[in-house]
Amino acid sequence: xxxxxxxxxxxxxxxxxxxxxxxxxxxxxxxxxxxxxxxxxxxxxxxxxxxxxxxxxxxxxxxxxxxxxxxxxxxxxxxxxxxxxxxxxxxxxxxxxxxxxxxxxxxxxxxxxxxxxxxxxxxxxxxxxxxxxxxxxxxxxxxxxxxxxxxxxxxxxxxxxxxxxxxxxxxxxxxxxxxxxxxxxxxxxxxxxxxxxxxxxxxxxxxxxxxxxxxxxxxxxxxxxxxx
Numbered sequence: 001x002x003x004x005x006x007x008x009x010x011x012x013x014x015x016x017x018x019x020x021x022x023x024x025x026x027x028x029x030x031x032x033x034x035x036x037x038x039x040x041x042x043x044x045x046x047x048x049x050x051x052x053x054x055x056x057x058x059x060x061x062x063x064x065x066x067x068x069x070x071x072x073x074x075x076x077x078x079x080x081x082x083x084x085x086x087x088x089x090x091x092x093x094x095x096x097x098x099x100x101x102x103x104x105x106x107x108x109x110x111x112x113x114x115x116x117x118x119x120x121x122x123x124x125x126x127x128x129x130x131x132x133x134x135x136x137x138x139x140x141x142x143x144x145x146x147x148x149x150x151x152x153x154x155x156x157x158x159x160x161x162x163x164x165x166x167x168x169x170x171x172x173x174x175x176x177x178x179x180x181x182x183x184x185x186x187x188x189x190x191x192x193x194x195x196x197x198x199x200x201x202x203x204x205x206x207x208x209x210x211x212x213x214x215x216x217x218x219x220x221x222x223x224x225x226x227x228x
Contacts, residue, residue, distance in 0.1 A: 028215050031161065031186045033225040035078040039159040040071060042084045043144060043166030043173045045128050048114055048121035050167065055114045055121060056106060060195035060202070061167050065128055067193045067219045068165050072131075074223055081157055082134040085144040086124055087172065088117045095140045142175035151183055161186040163222055165193035170205035178213050187214035190222055 045068070048054040050061045075082050091109045093100050100107050108114060113121040130136050137148050144150050154162065162185050164177045173194050180187045189209050196202035210216040217225075 028186070031188075031215065033161055033163075033188065033222065035080050035226055037159060038161040038163060038226065039081040039083055039154060039157065040075045040163050040165065041144065041150075041176065042068060042082065042128070043164065043176055044085060044087050044168075045125050045166050046086050046115060046121065047123050047125055050125040050128075051113070051121075053113050053120075055108075055111050058167055058195055058197055060197075064165070064167075064193050064195050065125075067190075068128060071165070071190075071193065071219055071223070072128075074226075076131065076133075078226060080226065081159060082130070083150070083153070084124060084130045084134060084136045085139055085148075085150070085166070085172075085176065086115075086122070086136070087139050087141075088115055088122045089140060091116050142172045143179040144172070144176040145179040145183065154185065160184075161188065163188045163190055165190050167195050168201075169194040169196040170201045171196075174205045174209060177209060181213040188222065189214060189216045190219050191216050192218045 045061070045065075046054075048056055049058050050065070051057065072082060074080075089096055089107070093107060093109070096107060106114065109116065111121070112119045115122040124130065124136075135153060137144065137150055137153070139146065139148050139150075141147065154160075162177075162180050164173050164180075164187060166173050173189070177187045177189055189206055191206055194202065194206075196205065206216050
C-alpha cells in the first residue's frame with residue numbers, strides 16, 4: 001500500500017477510534033463551520049514540494065491533490081474564501097535568517113527547483129493553481145501569519161474559522177495552524193488534505209494539534225459540516 005494512503009487510513013481510523021473515544025467531548029468539537037465564517041487555506045502547494053522535479057519533493061503530496069481539487073469548487077460555490085500561501089526566499093538569503101544554519105542543504109542558490117524568487121520551484125503547482133478571485137499571499141517563514149497580511153485579510157472578511165490544507169503537515173501547515181490558534185482563530189486541520197515526508201510525522205503532528213490547538217477532521221466531514 002502506498003505510504004500516503006496508509007497514512008490517511010491510519011489516522012482516520014485513529015480519529016474515529018481510540019483518540020476520539022479517549023477524549024471527552026469539548027466545546028471545540030462543536031464549533032460552527034459555515035460558509036459565512038470559514039476560509040480555506042492552501043499552504044505551499046508549490047513545485048519545490050509537489051512537482052516530481054522539485055528539490056524537496058514530497059511523494060505524499062500527489063495523494064492530496066485530488067482532495068484539494070474537490071474542495072476548491074465546493075468552496076467557490078459557497079463563497080468560502082480560498083487563500084493560497086506560498087513560500088519564497090531571496091537568492092542573497094537576506095530573509096532566511098537562522099534557517100541557513102539549521103537547514104543548509106535547502107538553500108542552494110543555483111537550484112531552479114528550490115523556492116527562490118522567480119524560479120520554477122517557487123511556482124504554485126500547475127494542477128492546483130488559484131482562480132482569479134482567490135487570494136494569494138507570499139510568505140518567507142513557516143507560518144503564514146508571520147510578517148504577512150493573512151490575519152488582516154481574514155479579519156476583514158469576517159472569517160474566524162480556518163481550514164488548513166497543503167504541505168508539509170508538520171512544518172508550514174502546523175506552524176500556520178498553531179499561529180492561527182494563538183490569534184484566536186478556530187483552526188481545523190484537514191487530515192486527508194495535508195502531506196508530510198513520512199506517515200509518522202504526519203500522524204504525530206495531527207494528534208498533537210488535536211490535543212492542544214484545535215480540531216482535526218477529513219475533507220468529507222468538513223464539507224458535510226459547512227452549511228449555507
